[in-house]
Amino acid sequence: MAPELYTLIAFLVITVAYLIHRVWVGGHDFRKYFGKMLVTCPETHETVAVKVASGRAAVASMIGKEHVELSNCTRWPEKADCDQACLNELKADPENHQVWTIASKWYVGKDCFFCHRPISELSHLDHSPGVVGPDGKIIEWDEVPPEKLPETLASAQPVCWNCNVVESFWQQHPDMVIQRPWKH
Ligand SMILES: [Zn+2]
Secondary structure, eight states, rough: OOOOHHHHHHHHHHHHHHHHHHHHHHOGGGGGGSSEEEETTTTOOOOEEEEEEEEHHHHHHHHTOOOEEEEEEEETTTTTOOTTTTTHHHHHGGGGBHHHHHHHHHTTTBBBBTTTTOOOOOOSSSSOOOOEEOOOOOGHHHHHHHHGGGHHHHEEEEEEEEHHHHHHHHOOOOOOOGGGGGOO
């Protein structure tokens, strides 16, 4: 390999390392805008699920700027040309608008509706716990449409992952209920 090529590779490696450093250690932490977020639509006053354009936020963060713009909303594409006035509410307290944070906080200190064991802290690496609604239907929390999550959690009970699997199975196979000895 020509020495110029080594120099070019070294330059690229240093540039990439510098940009990564700016993104992750920079003053504008765009990670607080990761994932689906819930916000009250200023027009309808209803909860909507939105997503911030993370690519643009990351690029802006590299040059030390903050750029927050939506890349999706439950009201889109019909309302894709809206003025994104909800961003004011979002920017004021991004973490508490993240769907993940809302669900995590809800599970804190709660016990499973079925086995009464404490529900472990939410983790991106673990299976998701579930919720059981007033109708008795069990569903994993992240399968609830995000914009319906606050409303669902308000009337639901928490279900640990193990009970989620077991109880969902019995719900889907009621014919096998006779083989469920611990219920008797
Ligand atoms: Zn349980």
